[in-house]
Amino acid sequence: MSTPSALSSFLKGKCPQCREGNIFKTSVFNIRRFKETHEHCPVCHVRFESEPGFFWGAMYFSYALNVGVAIVTGVIFFSLNDDPPLGAMIGTVLGISVFFSPLVFRLARLLMMYIAAPYRKYKKGPYNKK
Numbered sequence: 283m284s285t286p287s288a289l290s291s292f293l294k295g296k297c298p299q300c301r302e303g304n305i306f307k308t309s310v311f312n313i314r315r316f317k318e319t320h321e322h323c324p325v326c327h328v329r330f331e332s333e334p335g336f337f338w339g340a341m342y343f344s345y346a347l348n349v350g351v352a353i354v355t356g357v358i359f360f361s362l363n364d365d366p367p368l369g370a371m372i373g374t375v376l377g378i379s380v381f382f383s384p385l386v387f388r389l390a391r392l393l394m395m396y397i398a399a400p401y402r403k404y405k406k407g408p409y410n411k412k
Contacts, residue, residue, distance in 0.1 A: 288396065295388065298396050299405055300326035305395070306388060316384040319391070326405070330395065337391055339398055344390035351382050 291301040303325035307318040322329050355378040
């Protein structure tokens, strides 16, 4: 069996070090608990929050992702409707942004761990049976 790629591990929400352990405790569809993360990887035991306030940097990724969602939603809404009312457009953009907020939250944290923490590299170890 081959080693999982970084992209597939990222999209599945797996640990950036072993690419096996889940980062999040529940599914993204669990609205009450979508933001709960494991403190350590269940497989290789790496600490996800390497320093206090580490995930505060994920707010920048979250902002960029939310702006992207708002722009794409606005362009699609505007192109599908001929001269839509401003209130309807704002309501649609806000509604879609709120709907996608659990996914954006998770993607921002994953980006923070995979991109902004370059010291955390993939390590094949005794916990990895491949």
